[in-house]
Amino acid sequence: MSASSATCALRLQGISKVYDVEDVAVRALDHVDLDVPRNDYVSIMGASGSGKSTLLNILGLLDTPTTGRYELGGMDVSALTEPEAAKIRGAQIGFIFQSFNLLPRMDVVRNVMLPLTLAGMHTAEARERAFHALDDVGLSGRTAHLPTQLSGGQKQRVAIARALCTQPTLLLADEPTGALDSRTALEILALFEKLHDEGQTIVLVTHDSNVAARCRRSLTMSDGKIMAGHA
Amino acid sequence: MMLARTLGSALGSLRDHPLRSFLTALGIVVGVASVVAVIGLFAGLDRMVGDQFAGMGANVLQVRAETSIEEEMRGERNVITYDDYQRLSARLTGASAISPVFELTDGRQSVRHGRSELPTRVIAATRRYQGSGSITLASGRFLSDEDSHARRRVVVLGDGVVERLNLTHDAVGEFIQINNQWMKVIGIAAPKGRILGFSQDDFVLIPFETGVSLLAASARPNLTISLTPREGVENATLVRQVNALLARDTNGRSRDYIKVETSSELAGTFTNITRIGGVVAGCIVAVSLLVGGIGVMNIMLVSVTERTREIGIYKALGATRKQIRVQFLAESMVVAGSGGLLGVLMGCLLCLAVSALVPGLPLTLPPWWSWLLAFLFSAAVGVFAGYLPAMRAASVDAVISLRRE
Numbered sequence: 230m231s232a233s234s235a236t237c238a239l240r241l242q243g244i245s246k247v248y249d250v251e252d253v254a255v256r257a258l259d260h261v262d263l264d265v266p267r268n269d270y271v272s273i274m275g276a277s278g279s280g281k282s283t284l285l286n287i288l289g290l291l292d293t294p295t296t297g298r299y300e301l302g303g304m305d306v307s308a309l310t311e312p313e314a315a316k317i318r319g320a321q322i323g324f325i326f327q328s329f330n331l332l333p334r335m336d337v338v339r340n341v342m343l344p345l346t347l348a349g350m351h352t353a354e355a356r357e358r359a360f361h362a363l364d365d366v367g368l369s370g371r372t373a374h375l376p377t378q379l380s381g382g383q384k385q386r387v388a389i390a391r392a393l394c395t396q397p398t399l400l401l402a403d404e405p406t407g408a409l410d411s412r413t414a415l416e417i418l419a420l421f422e423k424l425h426d427e428g429q430t431i432v433l434v435t436h437d438s439n440v441a442a443r444c445r446r447s448l449t450m451s452d453g454k455i456m457a458g459h460a
Numbered sequence: 461m462m463l464a465r466t467l468g469s470a471l472g473s474l475r476d477h478p479l480r481s482f483l484t485a486l487g488i489v490v491g492v493a494s495v496v497a498v499i500g501l502f503a504g505l506d507r508m509v510g511d512q513f514a515g516m517g518a519n520v521l522q523v524r525a526e527t528s529i530e531e532e533m534r535g536e537r538n539v540i541t542y543d544d545y546q547r548l549s550a551r552l553t554g555a556s557a558i559s560p561v562f563e564l565t566d567g568r569q570s571v572r573h574g575r576s577e578l579p580t581r582v583i584a585a586t587r588r589y590q591g592s593g594s595i596t597l598a599s600g601r602f603l604s605d606e607d608s609h610a611r612r613r614v615v616v617l618g619d620g621v622v623e624r625l626n627l628t629h630d631a632v633g634e635f636i637q638i639n640n641q642w643m644k645v646i647g648i649a650a651p652k653g654r655i656l657g658f659s660q661d662d663f664v665l666i667p668f669e670t671g672v673s674l675l676a677a678s679a680r681p682n683l684t685i686s687l688t689p690r691e692g693v694e695n696a697t698l699v700r701q702v703n704a705l706l707a708r709d710t711n712g713r714s715r716d717y718i719k720v721e722t723s724s725e726l727a728g729t730f731t732n733i734t735r736i737g738g739v740v741a742g743c744i745v746a747v748s749l750l751v752g753g754i755g756v757m758n759i760m761l762v763s764v765t766e767r768t769r770e771i772g773i774y775k776a777l778g779a780t781r782k783q784i785r786v787q788f789l790a791e792s793m794v795v796a797g798s799g800g801l802l803g804v805l806m807g808c809l810l811c812l813a814v815s816a817l818v819p820g821l822p823l824t825l826p827p828w829w830s831w832l833l834a835f836l837f838s839a840a841v842g843v844f845a846g847y848l849p850a851m852r853a854a855s856v857d858a859v860i861s862l863r864r865e
Contacts, residue, residue: 291776291858312780319778330773330862334476344777346465391777 237300238267238399238430239288244297246283246453257283258294259453265399265432270425272433272441275450281434282403284450288432289322289401290314302398319348323392327404329384331376331391337363338372341391348395362390366420382413389420393429400424402433406440418443470790484759485799487752488841492803492834493810494745500811500826502738507822508653509730520591521695522726523548523685523702526717538717539682542672544706548685551705554698557688559588560668562681564638571664572637573625580621581663582638584671588686595665600632600647607646608667615643619651620661638664641674653820695722742830746837753796753841760792760849764856771853772861781854788853792846793839800838804831 246258258280265271275281286292287299290306293314299307306317324330331340338359345355363369366386376384385405392400402421406414418440425431425445433444441447449456474481525538545560552558564582571580589595590602598619607614615636617627627634627645634645643666652660666674675681689698699720706718764771771784808825815821 286859289776291862312782315775315778315780318776324776326862330769330776332770332773334472343774347774347778347783352465395778 236266237264238269239265240300242298244287244294244299246287247295256453261455263455265430267430268428270431270445272435272444272447273450274435274441274447279450280453281450285401285403285434289324290318319344320395321398323395323397323400325388325392325402325405327407329388331384331387333376336373336375337387340387341394344391344395358394362394366390381409382416385409385417400429400431404435466786466790467794469787470794473791474794481795484756485795487755488796488799488838489803489806491749491752492800492838493806494748495742495834496804496807496826496830497810498741498745499738499830500824501814502734503827504815504821504824506731506734507824508820509734510727519689521687521698521720521722523687523720525682526719539680540685541680545683545685547705552701554690554693554701555687556690557588559586559686560683561585561589562683564671569638573627576625578624583663583665584668585665586668596650598629598648598650602647603665603667608669611670611673612667613641613643613670614646616647616649616665617645618649618661618663620659621664622648749837749841753845756792756795756845757848760846764849764853768856768861771856772858775858776862785850785854788850789846793842796838796842796845800835804834
């Protein structure tokens with residue numbers, strides 16, 4: 230698949246990642262090429278150790294590639310300094326994790342505000358945007374609750390609101406339905422589809438072929454390479 | 461704005477573990493409270509000594525002989541003799557009053573009343589000693605010039621002696637024995653308390669000439685002579701006159717051991733002792749603050765390990781290493797700083813409590829600079845204790861920490 234840089238949310242060219250494990254070079258990613266156009270909704274499947282988590286970490290600027298070029302929104306982000314990467318990660322990338330990763334001591338609205346306050350936004354403005362994001366995911370009535378007072382589905386909605394409140398270029402989801410029962414998982418997937426319909430670019434890592442089937446296209450990884458995909 | 465947010469966030473983190481935060485801060489609280497209380501108590505002592513010397517009158521000069529440790533080891537003893545006193549009495553023109561004082565011997569004299577017997581200082585003095593010694597009478601009268609001239613066997617008792625001889629405070633007219641000599645009690649001094657732990661009430665005063673008459677022929681009492689300058693005579697002039705009259709002994713040898721000091725100089729010497737004591741004690745106690753700091757560092761390191769996943773989440777949401785570092789440093793400083801504030805409060809209360817319990821010590825609050833110093837030092841301990849944990853937190857790998865369960 231090919232698209233111009235301008236229409237691509239992200240583009241990977243020859244991305245490799247090699248780890249040194251006890252003096253043995255382990256190649257987690259092997260010359261990966263990938264274009265994700267804006268408003269794409271793509272799943273990445275693969276067995277454990279296939280390299281999908283490494284790919285997600287590189288896409289989220291949590292890790293850097295050993296070789297290759299990574300463009301996010303048309304900008305080369307392959308070799309950023311730590312503060313630059315943190316700034317772009319906070320502004321352009323939204324993370325959704327399998328285990329929600331909410332901070333238990335903060336109430337719902339403070340959890341959602343967190344990426345905004347880390348970016349230096351004024352508290353009142355951050356709070357207003359957090360309320361708005363929570364309203365979008367149907368949780369406007371639970372803003373003062375602690376994460377421990379919420380169900381799994383509600384926690385994941387809070388995590389989605391937190392990821393969306395910065396209006397990111399790219400939404401990265403790592404097994405977002407992995408810790409949910411099937412009914413709640415369907416609700417979350419419906420929410421993802423709604424976001425996609427509204428124009429959000431989503432890259433989702435999953436083991437579940439049913440989840441992958443609901444994405445616009447699905448890629449499979451094996452031995453650090455993208456093996457196959459369908460539109 | 462950012463500072464307020466960081467401090468607010470740090471306070472929030474500490475509120476999550478109130479007991480742990482309190483116990484962590486406790487080391488700092490104890491350290492700061494000790495420093496502040498010790499400085500405060502020494503300041504109180506300083507004030508007490510100053511007040512005592514102020515009672516003597518700033519314009520009184522004391523002439524005394526000093527014996528160095530080396531001379532004492534050689535068995536030598538420098539004295540101001542009765543002849544010196546007579547020479548000053550006859551020829552010193554700059555002084556309006558000359559008041560000699562000596563202790564009957566260097567050792568303590570045995571004083572007896574009925575079956576009660578105790579060793580105490582027996583001081584031979586003139587009537588002027590009442591002013592220079594700041595003696596207020598609780599009952600009876602003080603020694604007079606007539607008592608001295610007539611060599612009367614009369615005494616004025618210090619308050620401490622009255623109690624220990626089982627006498628009452630209306631014991632005027634009673635008789636006591638000093639070295640088997642009967643003496644009539646003519647006055648009882650009001651209590652004066654203690655200086656540097658030494659009782660100021662443990663004495664018996666007898667008239668100066670009575671004291672001279674009681675001396676053995678071979679005795680060489682060491683006199684201290686108090687001088688009050690005549691009006692218009694500078695202290696320095698009087699000092700020069702005294703030095704000129706007493707500069708050489710009868711054999712023509714130099715007597716550089718004779719010192720002439722004003723009471724304010726004497727007070728200054730004692731004040732210096734208490735100040736140096738305060739600083740030394742403060743420094744020793746400050747070591748406990750460092751121990752408290754190590755406690756803070758230990759807990760902060762544990763906290764970093766416990767919150768590795770949280771740090772990963774922060775990083776995934778856009779936090780930089782610097783923001784993580786500042787957050788942990790702020791938490792350490794808030795622990796140490798609040799411990800410092802609580803410590804200052806506890807130190808002040810401790811100082812007030814101790815000064816209220818110790819007789820003679822004025823009710824003193826530690827000086828403001830000790831509050832500031834202790835608080836700033838505790839904040840510095842917070843930075844020192846938080847630096848290593850903060851660096852460790854900032855270097856946490858987000859990928860690895862997010863994978864942790």
